[in-house]
Amino acid sequence: MINQEQPFKGSDDGPPKVLIVDDKPSNIQIVHHIIKDQYQVLMATSGKRAIEICLEMLPDLVLMDVIMPELSGLDTCKLMKQHPELVNIPVIFITGLQGQHDENACWDAGGVDFISKPFNATTLKNRIKAQVTLKRQSDLLRRLAFLDGLTGVKNRHFFDQYLETQLMLARRQSQAICVLMVDIDYFKQYNDSFGHQMGDEALRSVAQALGESCRRPADLVARYGGEEFVVVLPNTPKNGVERVIERIQGAIAELDIHHPASATGILTVSMGGMIWLADYQSTEALLGEADKLLYRAKSLGRNRACIDANIP
Structure with a gap:
């Protein structure tokens, strides 16, 4: 033989x-x-x-x-x-x-x-x-070590390192970078209505929908905490970010997850996105701006996205 x-x-x-x-x-x-x-x-x-x-x-x-x-x-x-x-x-x-x-x-x-x-x-x-x-x-x-055990997307620890690296590359190459904060609307009420097991299933479904909406190898989806996710879109202009947001909204709607506390009757998400090119300061500053925009989306009625850009 x-x-x-x-x-x-x-x-x-x-x-x-x-x-x-x-x-x-x-x-x-x-x-x-x-x-x-x-x-x-x-x-x-x-x-x-x-x-x-x-x-x-x-x-x-x-x-x-x-x-x-x-x-x-x-x-x-x-x-x-x-x-x-x-x-x-x-x-x-x-x-x-x-x-x-x-x-x-x-x-x-x-x-x-x-x-x-x-x-x-x-x-x-x-x-x-x-x-x-x-x-x-x-x-x-x-x-x-870098995966979120519940949803299968990257965890907060990996996200922190990845964003730092991508900001460094963006500075070096003078490219825009977008951070998109994504929050499930009225998720506490969803858990109260259907229980934590169904809540976990909803989190997994949303994570999968986000991952399928972000198609480039450098795009990142991570669980930020609780019902909140974060998306990193390196070298992405505003119209590209808008296309990703449209895909996310469509993918979440297609899940058709019943949610009686939602105005639409189904589970939705709110998003805040900051596109940054000039005057890079820190990951904390970029995240802070994205978080403010997420809060604005919620205050305007949820189930929507607010984005802004710091581009000269």
């Missing part, structure tokens, strides 16, 4: 992505030949290009040469560890340098392993498998 090596299966769909970074294409081809049957292989011949590929593809592992022109492997790794979206990608250094000082420099740069050239193919595959397994297990634990 022939024992054929099977592609590695991780917690995500498809084979894990491994990025090989080396300024010599011949070295990349050697490693590619060894691991191509088990992994989706990405390639870069410079540190700068490696960063670009990491931001675009988010590989599960990077195999990094140390000595490269312009941006060394060590400096590339240091830049990755400073970026919030890349910090958790493990880096294995592959290099001909074998001194203790060189090895220590790899650890100091943030590498998780160090393989000297020439390397044994079996050793390389086992080191890669070990790090990819750890990466995917860590990713799963992070996802579980």
Whole structure:
């Protein structure tokens, strides 16, 4: 019986992505030949290009040469560890340098392993498998830690970190960002009428409707607390925000959840959205403005959205 090596299966769909970074294409081809049957292989011949590929593809592992022109492997790794979206990608250094000082420099740069050239193919595959397994297990634990246990959307802790990151990117790229606060109208009365079990079902249904209404990968839906949700829409102009609001209102109406305390007879939501471009201050300031707009929507009769923009 022939024992054929099977592609590695991780917690995500498809084979894990491994990025090989080396300024010599011949070295990349050697490693590619060894691991191509088990992994989706990405390639870069410079540190700068490696960063670009990491931001675009988010590989599960990077195999990094140390000595490269312009941006060394060590400096590339240091830049990755400073970026919030890349910090958790493990880096294995592959290099001909074998001194203790060189090895220590790899650890100091943030590498998780160090393989000297020439390397044994079996050793390389086992080191890669070990790090990819750890990466995917860590990713799963992070996802579980950041999920709201009742609704399945992201929780407040994840939202706080995500908004901070997106504000930083918006400042750097001079792009607008919108925070939309969403509150279920008369939810206490709904619980009083139908009980907390039905209330939980309503929360789950609303969370699902919000998630289906926010379609871009960077859009975020999180449970903010109680019956309140928050939506983050990066790089979204006012007309784009209005389209998302229309989709949310339509999706909530389609749920057709009976609610006798509502003026419409069905469950509805109120929304307040702040689109911010100029004079970024803090996440608290942006949230405060969105919350004021939510209060305005409630004071105007609920089942509506109030949005504003701080755009010069």
